[in-house]
Amino acid sequence: MPSASSSSSSGASSSASKDPYGPYGPFGAAxxxxPGTQHYEWGMTREDGALVAKLASASDPKVEKAKEGTKFAELxxxxxxxxxxxxxxPPNSPTPPDGSPIQLSSYLARHPALLGARPRYFKRPAGELPFLFKILSVGKALSIQAHxxxxxxxxxxxEKPDSYKDDNHKPEMAIALTDFEGFCGFRPLSEMHKYLDAVPEFAQVVNAPVAFVSELAWASQPSSGTTDEETRSWVRGIFGRLMRAQSTTYKTAVMRLAARYRQALDDGKASELEVEEDVARLVVRLNEQYPADIGVLCTFVLNVVHLSPGQAMFLGANEPHAxxxxxxxxxxxxxxxxxxxxLTPKERDVETLVEMLTYSTGGAEKQRMSATAYTPAEDSANAEAYASPKEKEDGTPDVPxxxxxxPIEEFSVLRTCLAPGASETQKPxxxxxxxxxxxxxxxxLIARPRPLPQEQANGSRSRSNSAANGHTLAPDAPREFEVKQPGHTYFVGAGCEVELRNEGDEELVVFRAFVEVPADE
Ligand SMILES: [Zn+2]
Incomplete structure (x- = not known):
């Protein structure tokens, strides 16, 4: 019971509309x-400067005491x-007498006004958000995967509830905070042919018949008239052969290849290799992280995408990535x-994987997604900055x-960067x-709830009777938070205007994940 305080919440266990604190409950509209942390083996340590550790420490004093070498992977x-x-x-608000944590999901289930006018969208189970928001500190490659x-x-x-724990899709979006590198989608067919033709260890594992490779040489030329459908079939043929290779075959081939590239790099003879130096370095690095793993050879079939801070990529269903x-x-x-x-010691479900992928191809550039200006509230202090924004080098508008x-309904993300002294008001x-x-x-951060529709506001009237004991603010009162350090995380209920003020002397960067429920739900 989130608001189980002994003196002031005698009615708190009844429905939300009768909550003595009003529709948003005792903690208000924001x-x-x-947040929680995950300590996967691929994470970074505090000594490496893991951002996950730095951000988590804002709300969890235990982080500072973590043993040296503890990996912080995800927030x-x-x-x-x-x-x-x-x-x-918030200070002076009622909390469970036993000090147990109050989970966001159970609070939202009891106070659906925080979810907006269409809380039925947040079904299954009640109070659960359709998105999960994370920070990742990637020290070592994650497994190559698709959703x-x-x-x-x-x-x-x-069919396999032990391996696949829920029945949902899992589109993902990544926005870089530091220089970032990932695999995303299949390389153009011509690049795959180039590597199949040039890298003997890769060709040996794919084990394609001579006729296959020579036909591929022709099909991958722009002038060949190969259709998209045929291209997908070629890519599926190459990837399927790679994924189904026997471990006895690929293990020795991967080790031999990595040793050969390592030697050339150590001898300063990278230019004599059959591949670009960055490709050779990636093969060597992945093999150090996952020795003899089939994923090392995925370097030759997947795009290597580089993102600078603020650049993003979207990973749709059935697209391979890492x-x-x-x-x-x-x-x-x-x-x-x-x-x-x-690139995993975990189960590889090769047949499902080969079957599911879209096999669409394209260069690394195609994998990036672009961001657009997000117009603030009309009376925002910086509103004029949006009037005719300049473009940055990468084509994104130069606005806060x-x-x-x-292209999915479950989430969108805002990124706000404010110079010292600047402020912005975001509309509800x-x-x-x-x-x-x-x-x-x-x-x-100031969150101002806008007036609720009458039926949702009924609870707020009873508040003045039973909760006006100094414990809490009126439901429609603004909530103000002091952000003392990075890592502070806030839930903001539907219908709140949000003002951000940078009163410090360095740039303020805030990410905000949200969902707006489509009107026809
Ligand atoms: Zn993924």
Whole structure:
């Protein structure tokens, strides 16, 4: 019971509309969250400067005491039952007498007004957000993987519930915080042919008949008239052969290849190799991280994407990808469905993987997604900055807040960068959001709820009778938070205007994940 305080919440266990504190409950329309951390082996340590550790320490004093060498891989913000976020109650608000954490999901289930006018969208189970918001500190490559679409998610969960724990799809979006490198999507057919032709160890594992390779040489030329459908079939042929190779074959081939490249790099003879130096370095590095793993050879079939801070990529259903190194903000649909291809000691579900992929191809550039200017509230202090924005070098508008809006309904992300002294007011959103400060100190966040529709506001009248004991603010009162250091994380209920003020002397960077429920839901 989130608001179980002895003196002031006698009615708190009844429905939300009768909550003595009004529709938003005792913590109001916005409150601070304590995110959870995951310590996967591919993470970074505090000694490496892991951002996950730095951000987590804002709400978790234990982080500072972690043993040297402890890996910090992911910071989770949301309601996913594996690592649910809990609420940091505002001062003087009622908390459970036993001190147990108040989970965001159970609070949202009891106070659906925070989710907006269409809380039924947040079904299954009540109070669960459709997205999961994360920070990743990637020290070592993650497994090469793909996520099913909704239909396949349902099928896999039905057939193999132990491996596929839910029936949802899992589109993901990554926004770089530091220079970032990842695999994303298949290389153009011509590049795959180039490597198949030039790298004997790769060709040996793919073990394609001579006729296949010579036909591929022709099919991969732009003038060949190869259709998209035929291209997909070629890519599937190459990838399927690679994935189905016997471990006895690929293990020796991968070790031989990595040793050969290592030697050339050590001898300063990279220019004599049959591949580009960065490709050789990646092969050597991946083999150091996952010796003799089939995923090392995926370097020759997958695009290597580089993102600078602020650049993003969207990973749709059935597209192969892997994060290789760097730190990112990630947002995804709440699901755990992963089909792995390589760079992993875990189960590889090769047949599912080969069957599911779209096999669409394109260069690394194609994998990036662009951001657009996100117009603030009309009376925002910086409104004129949006009137006729200049473009940055990479084509994005030079404005404080950018919108990353992937082609799915579960989430979008805002990134706000404010110079010292600057402020911005963001208009109310028609759904819940989570804000995370990744950089800056001495800032203010003010959340102002806008008036509720009459039927949802009924609870607020009873507040004045039963909760007017000095414990809490009126439900429509603004909530103000002091951001003392990066890592502070906030839940902001639907319908709140948000003002950010940078009162510090360095740039303030805030990411905000949100969902706006489509009107026809
Ligand atoms: Zn993924």
């Amino acid at each position: 409150f601070e969250l304590k 989770w913000m949301g309601t996913h039952p594996t690592v649910p976020s809990s609420i940091i109650p 099913p679409d909704k239909e396949l998610g349902k099928k896999l969960h039905g 994060y290789l190194r760097g730190e990112i903000v990630e947002c995804m649909a709440a699901s755990d469905n992963v089909v792995r291809a390589g 807040t950018l919108l990353y809006d992937p 959103l028609d759904g819940p959001s989570i804000l995370l400060v990744t950089q800056g100190a001495n800032a203010k």
